[in-house]
Amino acid sequence: MAxxxxxxxxxxxxxxxxxxxxxxxxxxxxIFGDSLVDNGNNNGILTLARANYRPYGIDFPQGTTGRFxxxxxxxxxxxxxxxxxxxxxxxxxxxxxxxLRGVNxxxxxxxxxxxxxxxxxxxxxxxxxxxxxxxxxxxxYRFFRGDANALANYLSRxxxxxxxxxxxxxxxxxxxxxYSTGSQYSPKAYAAxxxxxxxxxxxxLYRLGARKVIVTAVGQIGCIPYQLARINGNSTTKxxxxxxxxxxxxxxxxxxxxxxxxxxxxPGAKFxxxxxxxxxxxxxxxxxxxxxxxxDKGCCGVGRNNGQITCLPLQRPCDQRAKYIFWxxxxxxxxxxxxFAKISYETTSRSYAYPINIRQLAML
Numbered sequence: 001m002a003x004x005x006x007x008x009x010x011x012x013x014x015x016x017x018x019x020x021x022x023x024x025x026x027x028x029x030x031i032f033g034d035s036l037v038d039n040g041n042n043n044g045i046l047t048l049a050r051a052n053y054r055p056y057g058i059d060f061p062q063g064t065t066g067r068f069x070x071x072x073x074x075x076x077x078x079x080x081x082x083x084x085x086x087x088x089x090x091x092x093x094x095x096x097x098x099x100l101r102g103v104n105x106x107x108x109x110x111x112x113x114x115x116x117x118x119x120x121x122x123x124x125x126x127x128x129x130x131x132x133x134x135x136x137x138x139x140x141y142r143f144f145r146g147d148a149n150a151l152a153n154y155l156s157r158x159x160x161x162x163x164x165x166x167x168x169x170x171x172x173x174x175x176x177x178x179y180s181t182g183s184q185y186s187p188k189a190y191a192a193x194x195x196x197x198x199x200x201x202x203x204x205l206y207r208l209g210a211r212k213v214i215v216t217a218v219g220q221i222g223c224i225p226y227q228l229a230r231i232n233g234n235s236t237t238k239x240x241x242x243x244x245x246x247x248x249x250x251x252x253x254x255x256x257x258x259x260x261x262x263x264x265x266x267p268g269a270k271f272x273x274x275x276x277x278x279x280x281x282x283x284x285x286x287x288x289x290x291x292x293x294x295x296d297k298g299c300c301g302v303g304r305n306n307g308q309i310t311c312l313p314l315q316r317p318c319d320q321r322a323k324y325i326f327w328x329x330x331x332x333x334x335x336x337x338x339x340f341a342k343i344s345y346e347t348t349s350r351s352y353a354y355p356i357n358i359r360q361l362a363m364l
Contacts, residue, residue, distance in 0.1 A: 024084045024101075025359075025363070027101075027157055027158055028100055028102040028154070028155075028157075028159075029075075029078075029079055029084060029102035029158065029159050030103055030133065030158060030161070030210070031075050031088060031105060031160075032106060032129045032130070032133075032160070032161065032205075033075075033107075033163035034107065034163065034167050035110075035330070036073065036074060036106075036163055036332075037074060037075045037161070038051075038067070038073075038110075039067050039073060039087070039088075039089075039104050040052065040090040040092060041090045041091055041092045041108075042066060042107055042122075043066045044092060045121070045122040046121050047120055047121030048109075049107075049108035049123060051064075051068040051108070052064055053314075055070065055314070056069070056070070057069075057070070059321065059334055068327075068331045069332060070317065070321050071333075071334030072334045072337055074337040074340055074341050075104065075161060075341075077334075077340075077341035078161070078344070078345060078358065080341075081345045082358075088101070088102040088103065090103075091105045091132055091136075097143060099140060100143060100154075102158070105132050106129070106163075107124035107125075108123060109123040109167055109171060110123050110125050110164070110167060111126065111164060111165070111167040111168040111171065111172060112126050112197050112201065113172060113181075113194070114127055115172070115179070116168045116171055116172040119175060119178045119179075126197075126201050130201050130204050130205055133205065133208060134204075134208055137155070137208050140154075151209070152209055156212070157212070159212045159362060161214045162202065162213065162214065163215075163216040163276075164198065165250055165254075166221055169246060169250075170330075173185075174243055174246075187245070187249055188249055191246070191250040191253055192253065202215070202257075203266065206261075211268055211269050211270065212270055213269065213271045214271075214274060214344075214358060215257075215271060215274070216276050217254060217273070217275045217276050217278075218247040218277065219277055220277055220281055221243055221244070222239040222242070223240075223280075223296075224307070224329065225306055225329045225330075226330055227239065227243065227307075228296055229303055229304040229305040229307035230307075230308075247277070251275065254273065255275070255354065258271045258354070270361060270364055272355070272356060272357070273354045274344050274352065275353075276340070278351050279343050279344070279352045282352075283336065283340070284325065291322065291335070292324065292336070293320075293323040293324075294324045294325065294326075295325050296326075297324070297326065298310075298326045299321050299324040299326065299327050300317035300318065300327060301328050301329050307328075307329040310329040311328040344358050345357060345358045345359050346359050
């Protein structure tokens, strides 16, 4: 795939894309996931996985909202590319007809497995997010006067995004002091277990009306500042390949699952697999081309690589945030999120979006 322009150019592209849209390319956008796309659902619960304090949101138009980055998340940028005039609201604060335009169900620390993230406190795992969408569908019936066929037709034209799995490794499998999964299962067996649960959850979404579904691979979490801080001595480039190798098993199985869904297992559905592992590796390897200068440190954090402790309340972050790929120990900056959104939206490479890109999915 041809390399993209620098972050500022991407920003201008987004503004032009939004302003030129007469209406959204799809009627609704429904989001499931973890802290990479959470936009405030964790604010009101008892958990350490929350970001409703400065400097989180320092560059976001509405300020601190609970997003785990300095500005827009990946799905914020994607919503703009899809032509939505405003950001998709969190489930915790969405009622009435606003439900029809889309809802963000994501929750920081959430995973495919219900116990994932318990070490950080309360959260909404994937099973609970799907159940919340089921309640949302019930509420939608009244806007279609109880016409199940009309509602089904509406939902079939919406886009659904699901990004899960990172915490099932970071806050479960590779946390032996808190979880036993690492000793109970081999990496291959654990990936198979996750995929079995995830397949059931995604099938439940399908039964509730989802037809255009985006699922994302787990990124290179062995290379995030948190892992670099834990394993590095003087080196700042070596990744934790034990983690990367384990998640590659999950990613490979997820792509196969998408093929099975598309080839008749879920009639009428069209799933798109985003290989965020490959796209994140490309952005790091070609950082300068994308406008980045710092690939191994958080813009805000404490300790080696700004990754030993994540961004603290009222801590001063780096000044040139658009030059950093990582905002904190775990999460990308707004600039990186915009780049990842543009790649997945318009790439012609099946290595990044398979079997089609998101623009093509929206047109179906």
